[in-house]
Each structure stands twice: as C-alpha cells, then as structure tokens.
Amino acid sequence: MATLHTPTTVEAFREVFASVPDNILLAISFHTSWAAPCRQMNEAFAAIAGSSSPDKAVFISIDAEEVPDVSEEYEVSAVPFFVLVKNRQILRKISGADPKELNEAIQSLSGAAGKVLLAIPPPQQVAAPASSNYDSAAAGGAASADPNGTTDSATADDVELEEESLHERLTKLVNAAPVMLFMKGTPAEPKCGFSRQLVAILRERNIRYGFFNILKDDEVRQGLKEYSDWPTYPQLYHEGNLVGGLDIVKEEFENNEEFLSEQVVPS
Incomplete structure (x- = not known):
C-alpha cells in the first residue's frame, strides 16, 4: 500500500x-x-x-x-x-x-505494467454512457430477432423510458458544479478554437468550474443539444441553467461586471 x-x-x-x-x-x-x-x-x-x-x-x-x-x-x-x-x-x-x-x-x-492496480469503470454521471437493453434498430422501434427466431419490439413506453433516463443524467451533469462547461476536449487540451477561447476567458477571470468532454460520450454530445435547445459546443451552464456558447458568454461578461463573480476563486 x-x-x-x-x-x-x-x-x-x-x-x-x-x-x-x-x-x-x-x-x-x-x-x-x-x-x-x-x-x-x-x-x-x-x-x-x-x-x-x-x-x-x-x-x-x-x-x-x-x-x-x-x-x-x-x-x-x-x-x-x-x-x-x-x-x-x-x-x-x-x-x-x-x-x-x-x-x-x-x-x-510507475513501472507496474502488467499489474492491475484498480478495476473500476468511469463514473456514470461523468463519462460512461447510459445502459440500454436495445440495439440501435430496436431502440428506433423496429423488431429484432434472437437466435431462436423469436422477436421482440421496443414499445413507445420503452423508448420514452430511455429518453427519461438520459434526461435525468443530463440534469445531473449540468448541475454537477455551479458552473459547468461542456466542451470539445479538456481545459488542458481543447479540441476546437471556440472551446479554447472559452476556457481562456474563464481562466483569465479566475472562475472555478467543472467541465465535461463531450467527445468522450456521444450520447451526451447529441442529447444535450436537444436538452438545451442549443446545437453547438461549447455550452456553459450556471446553476443548471444554460448561459450559452462563446459569443453569449463574452456578451455576459461585457455587459455585467458581476457575472459569475460568486464563482471567482479567492486570491
């Protein structure tokens, strides 16, 4: 140990x-x-x-x-x-x-190659996709057959249940920290110019925030577009509510000196 x-x-x-x-x-x-x-x-x-x-x-x-x-x-x-x-x-x-x-x-x-230090999956609310009992065709409402020739079709209730589950997951994610950034890549390695600029803005103002790399989870990447009714990334949330993308965040800081001031890390 x-x-x-x-x-x-x-x-x-x-x-x-x-x-x-x-x-x-x-x-x-x-x-x-x-x-x-x-x-x-x-x-x-x-x-x-x-x-x-x-x-x-x-x-x-x-x-x-x-x-x-x-x-x-x-x-x-x-x-x-x-x-x-x-x-x-x-x-x-x-x-x-x-x-x-x-x-x-x-x-x-550490040079411990070959030794399993820890066997643990990523935490669901951060990275792992929600589990599903259906393949892509069945989830869309089509019938799927098992090896014995019997068929099973996904009902409207099944699909609705999956959608509710994703909605609950997204709600937890946008509330994971008072300020949450959904971006392409990570703050250390942004994968697009807009994400890089937004990280720079938050860093310049010493704002503390959580982030989620949407490139690691396509379910969140696609689902959050509908959840927020915002089609592009990055997306910034404050206390679970969508602020917007890069341009909106810039405008908020320009028009309101107190914007996110409660989230400034004390110097």
Missing part, C-alpha cells in the same frame, strides 16, 4: 515532494469540495494508492483552493486534475473524471 499524503500548506507539500526518490512516481491529485466529480475521483485515487506498491509510487491529494500557490504552479485550470511526476519532471497531466485513464497512466509510469 502506497502512502497517500494530504498536505494543507505549501510547506507541507514541499516537504513531501522533496522526500520522494527520483525513481518513484509522484501522483498529485487536485480537487475541491464543491465539484461532484471530485468526490468520486478522490475515492478512485485513494483506491489506486491502496493497491500500489510503496516502492513504485507516492500519492498526494490537495484541495486546489486550500493551497492555491501549488495549484497555480501546476496550472490547474479545472478539477479534478492530476499531475504525474518522476525524476522531478512532469510526465503527464490529466484533466477530468476518468478512473480508468488515471489508473492506466499511473500503472504505466
């Missing part, structure tokens, strides 16, 4: 950092108490630490708002956020709530 440190000061962080041998992987987790995905990733991070060998990796869990100097040093623009360090060099940064990606990165970089 590897050690999981939880420093609450810059000095405590520096002390732990300095004590890690060069050949040992240091995994740093940045989180906040207000972002729902962080709670799930904190559990995953602790589980990975508990399954890791102490001669392979050391783990640090930090509240990004509690130790802002460290967060700024590692350019933490959104949470959850992970930094993997070895030989005093940053090997990788990971944004978002995907336990599988984090686990595989730690396994690879």
Whole structure:
C-alpha cells in the first residue's frame, strides 16, 4: 500500500515532494469540495494508492483552493486534475473524471505494467454512457430477432423510458458544479478554437468550474443539444441553467461586471 499524503500548506507539500526518490512516481491529485466529480475521483485515487506498491509510487491529494500557490504552479485550470511526476519532471497531466485513464497512466509510469492496480469503470454521471437493453434498430422501434427466431419490439413506453433516463443524467451533469462547461476536449487540451477561447476567458477571470468532454460520450454530445435547445459546443451552464456558447458568454461578461463573480476563486 502506497502512502497517500494530504498536505494543507505549501510547506507541507514541499516537504513531501522533496522526500520522494527520483525513481518513484509522484501522483498529485487536485480537487475541491464543491465539484461532484471530485468526490468520486478522490475515492478512485485513494483506491489506486491502496493497491500500489510503496516502492513504485507516492500519492498526494490537495484541495486546489486550500493551497492555491501549488495549484497555480501546476496550472490547474479545472478539477479534478492530476499531475504525474518522476525524476522531478512532469510526465503527464490529466484533466477530468476518468478512473480508468488515471489508473492506466499511473500503472504505466510507475513501472507496474502488467499489474492491475484498480478495476473500476468511469463514473456514470461523468463519462460512461447510459445502459440500454436495445440495439440501435430496436431502440428506433423496429423488431429484432434472437437466435431462436423469436422477436421482440421496443414499445413507445420503452423508448420514452430511455429518453427519461438520459434526461435525468443530463440534469445531473449540468448541475454537477455551479458552473459547468461542456466542451470539445479538456481545459488542458481543447479540441476546437471556440472551446479554447472559452476556457481562456474563464481562466483569465479566475472562475472555478467543472467541465465535461463531450467527445468522450456521444450520447451526451447529441442529447444535450436537444436538452438545451442549443446545437453547438461549447455550452456553459450556471446553476443548471444554460448561459450559452462563446459569443453569449463574452456578451455576459461585457455587459455585467458581476457575472459569475460568486464563482471567482479567492486570491
């Protein structure tokens, strides 16, 4: 079992950092108490630490708002956020709530290849698609046959139930943090110019926010267009309500100096 440190000061962080041998992987987790995905990733991070060998990796869990100097040093623009360090060099940064990606990165970089550190699927409200009992044809109302020759058709009630389930999931997602950004890519690696500009605007104003990479989940990508009646990305939500895309967000900041001011990270 590897050690999981939880420093609450810059000095405590520096002390732990300095004590890690060069050949040992240091995994740093940045989180906040207000972002729902962080709670799930904190559990995953602790589980990975508990399954890791102490001669392979050391783990640090930090509240990004509690130790802002460290967060700024590692350019933490959104949470959850992970930094993997070895030989005093940053090997990788990971944004978002995907336990599988984090686990595989730690396994690879710590030299524990071939060992399963953690067997856990991504949390449903962050990345995993909702489960369905129908294939694409059956979900559309067509009949599907099993190997024995019997047929089963999806009824209108079945389809409505699936739609309600997706609606519930999207409602949870847009409310996962007070400010939620649905974008192409991650804040560390935006995959389109509009997403990159919106991340820059939030970062410039020091706004804390959660985000969702819609490229990782086509169900959310398509479903949110209907849910919000907004056909393009990025989309920014505040307290579960759609603000809009890049142009609308720019206008809000230009016309209202107090826009999202309650979400500014204290300096």
